[in-house]
Amino acid sequence: MMTDLRQSLELLTREAHAKGYSEEKSTSIQLRIFREFVERERERLHYEHRAGASGHHVVQQWTAAVDAVVIEAYRAVMLNGEGTPGECAVIALGGYGRGALNICSDVDLLFLFADEVPDHSPIVHGVLHLLWDVGFDLGHSARSLQSTLDFASRDDIAQTAVVDARFLAGLEPLFGRFVNNFRARFMADGGWEFSEKIVRQLHTRREAHGSYAQVLEPDVKESTGGLRDVHALQWIASARHGTASLEALVEHHLISKRDFRLLEQSIDLLWKVRNELHFVHKRKHDRLDFSAQPRVAAAFGYRDDAAALGVEHFMRDYYLAAREIVRISDAVCHQALRRPRGIQTVTDIVRRRVLPDGAVYVRGKILLPRRRKDFFTTNPRRLLSLFANMQRFGAMMSETASWAIYDELALVDEDFRTDPGNAAVFLSILSEPAHLGAVLRRMHWTGLLGAFVPEFGRLTCQVQHDYYHAYTADEHSIVVIDRLSELASTGQDSRVATVYRSLPRKHLLHLAALLHDVGKSGGHGHAERGAEMSITITRRLGLEKADQDLVAFLVAHHLRLSHLSQRRDIDDLAMVRAEAERFSDTDTLDMLYVLTWADMNATQARPLSRWKCQLLDTLYQRLREVVETRGLGPEFAALRTLESPQKFRNLLSERIGEEAAERHLSGMPRRYSLMHSLDEAATHALRADSLKNEPVLVDVTPAGNHARVIVYTRDRRYLLSDICGVLAVNNLNILYADAYTRTDGIIVDVFGVEVVGESDIRDEVFVNTLRETFRTVWTGQTAVAELIARHRRRWARIKPKAGVAPSHVVIDNTVSETNTVIDVFAIDRIGLLYDISRAISENGLDISMARIGTDGDRVADAFYVVTSSGKKLVDAAESEKVRESILRVIGNERT
Missing domain, CATH: 1.10.3210 (Hypothetical protein af1432)
Structure with missing residues (x-):
């Protein structure tokens, strides 16, 4: 690769000399050759990636291509007489230094000088400008050996970047001096302190990104189980054993050969995913976005089957890989913190408690005995009893014990699973709520829960x-x-x-x-x-x-x-x-x-x-x-049914007067007294009574992580769709809804909403705008349909939720004795409920009640409807017409 680039450049140089090209023209042709080489290599690797090349192959090849460009850029600058031989060393840092450069990752370079860095270094200037013109994203610095070491002592990120240092060009003896001085300064104790710092950094990063590997949108680099966890392993290997090669972890018995193979496979998948994200976005992009996951899955050949979607198969493989990286990195980090054992303290000896199964409890941890050979093989039930101990004391399971359990999972066969004594231990764990989740989570982490x-x-x-x-x-x-x-x-x-x-x-x-x-x-x-x-x-x-x-x-x-x-x-x-x-x-x-x-x-x-x-x-x-009063007669059940609303009515009467309470609660369903507090009911009653001279009143109240919009008005056709339309044009997405009708015809509709966009629903201007929209619609100054039409263009710019579940509609006449129930399942979007309710009303149906449910990206709405004559919708042709109308507006005409 480097030979090809060098030959092209040498041919250019000879041609330039022979034809007497100006320096400017020679540089232009030289730059064109660099660019063509980079573009050719990127296209080649993109093709090989699409053809199924491993992640390791692509990052290795791309690193080699970048090496060729950097080294030849340095050589070209030197040949042009712009630099002094032996002036500095050009060093790769970070991911580039590790030889694991993804397609659009930063190229981090250090120009290392023996002494002071000149104010203007022709070689630094020449190399950087050539690389910038080629199109690389560069991270760069020019420092003396001493200032680099001083900076590393003040900056942990710089320190780990230097651990990855790799010589590229220039003064190689200076690079050797630098490495020796760095290790002498930061790893004189055999790398213990540095390793402990790496472990602390890992834990801090996991706290920031979540300790759980299976997050919805993982960052391939930074999330728990991402490539940063792998980097921690390499830094520890380098600090402790002088090489960043992961094989060193096997050689020094920090991980097994089997785990090394699993680690390599897991890293390769993450590299492959990161390459795909870089190729698709044409820039550094490391978050596996929810919307990108189906595309990545399809690119890797994952397909839907009867058990799961292709994207679900892909994400499972991704999470399994991340989980393995966490498991192995945790084990290595645990070993990295285990300094040579000194003399035990008297406190440890006194507090050491040998448990009935032979395990040891000390300082909040369950440990294995020192003589642990055949500990599990002589009594496999100990695999489970260790977790019973963990629960009993509210203790942690030591990493050593966890790994020992993992290594002995072959003992969990069908005889083990059907053994009554083992079942008794397992059920005893399940019988006690205390620490149960932590115990089962650790049991699952070791593999024992899945084996049992x-x-x-x-x-x-x-x-x-x-x-x-x-x-x-x-x-x-x-x-x-x-x-x-x-x-x-x-x-x-x-x-x-x-x-x-x-x-x-x-x-x-x-x-x-x-x-x-x-x-x-x-x-x-x-x-x-x-x-x-x-x-x-x-x-x-x-x-x-x-x-x-x-x-x-x-x-x-x-x-x-x-x-x-x-x-x-x-x-x-x-x-x-x-x-x-x-x-x-x-x-x-x-x-x-x-x-x-x-x-x-x-x-x-x-x-x-x-x-x-x-x-x-x-x-x-x-x-x-009903279950309690079964067999006691309907009169008893009826009394129980009336008991709570009557008590609520009496209390509300004390607040607002008997007449007002009766007017408000008359005709209200029983759930009203269970769903709303006395304060809320009193407010509803007073606001509804004040509706006499107003077509509509609107209140907005905070409700945890969303808000509640209460609409007071009189019943009319298209009421639900009009309310939903007004909420939609104010960028309010409906999470749930409940409607109540008083006997005097006043409607009290309660909507749980969230704002789509940057607006703050607590802002007085926003609330006044919402109220004004309701007023203009209710007084006939504006039609909801016109507002919706104007806003659809704006909504089109909002990134839709990337759901994959198909939309469908079910019309059911068996649920209710008086109403037809229409169940609608769809991907959520702003304005959806307006479209659905409008479609139902346009088919001549009256909506008696709507149950609105939004869960993440999905809606599951149920509409209780009757025909204009107050009957169920029983005609098959009419039912299909309604179904098709709804499917059209939710964006899926056939299911």
């Missing part, structure tokens, strides 16, 4: 490609356990916490929580499939038949209460009674309620909204009343 419950192991790094699921399936399941354990705290006084603490058999709930998504390894229909798989697992654990059935029931129905509370009319007593028939007793309902709450709270990093919690609580209360 292979069905769970298949969830490792399982991805669902949408904005809604912030975690992979395995981590999500353990986060559900975390949420349950938090409920055990005495500081929790919510209904769900009270119910959880009252449960008598928590180990069954925890087991169901762990297993609730195991069916996802087989694709769609995961709840039913997971229930069948849970029977196999619980039978293997030796549970009684009734307990097997209970766990299977919880797994099969873990989505049910969430679905009903958010997308169905929970005031429909017929629906509630029918649903209550599923539950044989209140314990089963209590468990499903708590599991549902934890599942909903473990899907995204932010807490579940108060609104969704209230909906779930309301449905649970309704169901429990």
Whole structure:
């Protein structure tokens, strides 16, 4: 490669001399040759990358190409008489120094001088300008040997960059002196202090980027499990063993040959992904954006199948690679901090506690005994009992013990899984909420959880490609356990916490929580499939038949209460009674309620909204009343149903007067008293009563991480679509909605909204603009359709959410006795709800109620509708017409 470039340049030089070219023309031709070489190499590597070349091949070849350009640029400058031989050394730093340069990465150079750097160095100036003209992104400095060492002592980033230093051209003995002086100054203790600094930097970076490798949009370089973790390994190897080669980690027994192969494969995938991002963006771009993930997956040949989307297969492989990098880097960093053992302190000896299984507890850690040979082979149950110890003491599992467990996973065979004693240890861990999530997470990290419950192991790094699921399936399941354990705290006084603490058999709930998504390894229909798989697992654990059935029931129905509370009319007593028939007793309902709450709270990093919690609580209360009063007669159930609203009515009467309370609550559904506080109800009542001389009133109140818009008006056709249209043209995206109609015809509509763009909904000017838009529409000065038409061009500039799930519409006449229910599933965008509700109204249907649900990038909306004659929509042709109309506006005409 360098030979080709040099031959071209030498040919040019001879030709220039022979033809008497001017210096300017010679330089121009010289620059053209450099550029053509770089472009040819970039195109060649792009072609090889597309053809399936390894990431290692591409970065190695590109580094060699850049080496050729830098070295020949230096040579050309010297031949042109612009520099003094032996003046300086040209040194590659950072990723370029490591020989791992991605296509658009910065080219970092150090011009190292023995003594003072001249004010104007022709060689520095000449080389840099040539490289800039070629098109490289350069990071550069010119320093003396002493100033470089001094700067490295003050700047940790500079220090690690120098560790990667590689000689390119110029005064090589100076480079040798520099390396020796650097090691003498910073690694005189054998690299211990430097290695400890690298480990601290790694932990600080992970805290900034999240300690979890499976983030939604990983940065291939900086995220946990990214290339920076690999760099830390190389820096430690260099500090401790004088070489940045990862093979040194094997030679010095820091990692096994098997882990070295896994590490190489993982690094190669990350290099390949980074190359793809650079090729596509034509610049340095290291974030694997959600929208880019399907394109990268397709470029690498991943395809959809019955089990998962191609992008989900790709991201699983990516996360598995990142996870391996974390696992191996953690182990090496742990070794890097283990200085030679000195004399044990008296405190350690006194506090050292030998446990019944032979393990040792000291200073908050579970350790293996010093004589640990055959520790697990003589008693494999210790693999599990170590975690029981960890839970009992709220301790950490030592890295040495974790690695020993990982190395002995071959002991976990079918005999181990079906052993009653092993099952007893596992179930005893599940029976105790304290530290349960931490114990299971470490058990999973070592591989033991997946080995003991292979069905769970298949969830490792399982991805669902949408904005809604912030975690992979395995981590999500353990986060559900975390949420349950938090409920055990005495500081929790919510209904769900009270119910959880009252449960008598928590180990069954925890087991169901762990297993609730195991069916996802087989694709769609995961709840039913997971229930069948849970029977196999619980039978293997030796549970009684009734307990097997209970766990299977919880797994099969873990989505049910969430679905009903958010997308169905929970005031429909017929629906509630029918649903209550599923539950044989209140314990089963209590468990499903708590599991549902934890599942909903473990899907995204932010807490579940108060609104969704209230909906779930309301449905649970309704169901429990029916289950509790089953067989006691309808009169008893009716009294229970009226008890809470009547109490609410009495309290509201004390606030605003009996007449005003009666006027406001008359005709209100029962859920109103459960969904809103007395303060909110009093405000609603007073505002609704003041509507007499106004066509519409609008209030805006903060509600956690979003805002609530309350609209007071009178019922009319296209009401919902008009409200949604006004919210949309003010760049408000609807997260949820609930509508209430008083007997006097006044509507109180409550919308949860978030702002799309830079506006602040708390700003008085913004709120006044919103109110004015409502006023002009309601007084007929402006048509919503005209506003929407003007704003569509602006919305087109907003980057859409990159969802991949197909949109679809389901029309159902079995849900309600009086209404047809239209379920709409689509990718969210601003103005979507306006389009859907408008399409429904234009088909002559009246919207009785809408249940609006937004989860990340997806909407799942349910519209309760009747025809103009107040009947269900039963005509098949009309139903299909409505369905097609909605599909057109949501952007998917056929499913």
